[in-house]
Amino acid sequence: MDAVIRTERLTLRPFVEDDADALFDIFRRPDVARWSGTGEPMTERDQAVQRIGRFPTRAGDHPATGIWAVVDDDTDVCRGQLMLVPLPPSTGVDRADIEVGWHLHPDVWGRGYASEAATALVERGFAAGFEELYAVTDPDNVRSQAVCRRLGMTDLGLHTEWYDQELRAFRLSR
Numbered sequence: 001m002d003a004v005i006r007t008e009r010l011t012l013r014p015f016v017e018d019d020a021d022a023l024f025d026i027f028r029r030p031d032v033a034r035w036s037g038t039g040e041p042m043t044e045r046d047q048a049v050q051r052i053g054r055f056p057t058r059a060g061d062h063p064a065t066g067i068w069a070v071v072d073d074d075t076d077v078c079r080g081q082l083m084l085v086p087l088p089p090s091t092g093v094d095r096a097d098i099e100v101g102w103h104l105h106p107d108v109w110g111r112g113y114a115s116e117a118a119t120a121l122v123e124r125g126f127a128a129g130f131e132e133l134y135a136v137t138d139p140d141n142v143r144s145q146a147v148c149r150r151l152g153m154t155d156l157g158l159h160t161e162w163y164d165q166e167l168r169a170f171r172l173s174r
């Protein structure tokens, strides 16, 4: 499958190390970091370099999965990170699901970029044969839950099967 994905306003392309500045400027922001991983904002650019370095492993080995830099075609600036990746099951849970996920710079929230980019990843996942795609959100992350609804995903309520956390899960079937 193509490494680069184009939508009406965006280009999704593989990350390169030069994206570290843009990624750092996204994940140093508490408004973004609080919904990701430990919840702690990045404090150094090198953390973004390391994050980019982990992407190939996190993306898994299916040809359709990946983690993409979301580039705004008007400015050619990396505005976010979108992913279609294996969804980590909680300890002791035997599941192999695929999740779609999104993180954007706050400057571009409210433009429909997350929904536009995620729609392209959902189409890619279904074209590759995945029967179901999931999104998992912090129970308080209403902006992310709104993206799930815009994608037409079904709200499954609170679940503990993934990430060893209680998360509000959404599913879209092919």
Ligand SMILES: CC(C)(COP(=O)(O)OP(=O)(O)OC[C@H]1O[C@@H](n2cnc3c(N)ncnc32)[C@H](O)[C@@H]1OP(=O)(O)O)[C@@H](O)C(=O)NCCC(=O)NCCS
Pocket: 031, 032, 033, 035, 036, 101, 102, 103, 104, 105, 108, 109, 110, 111, 112, 113, 114, 115, 116, 136, 137, 138, 141, 143, 144, 146, 147, 150
């Ligand atoms: C979650 C996140 C990606 C959502 O971004 P977003 O811009 O709100 O989401 P969308 O791309 O769906 O945009 C929808 C908004 O754009 C508006 N919009 C403007 N132009 C639009 C267009 N052409 N098409 C669609 N929506 C458009 C919509 O009306 C909506 O506005 P609203 O928030 O006032 O209701 C963003 O808030 C973020 O990065 N958060 C931090 C990281 C995070 O929480 N990630 C998820 C972890 S589970």
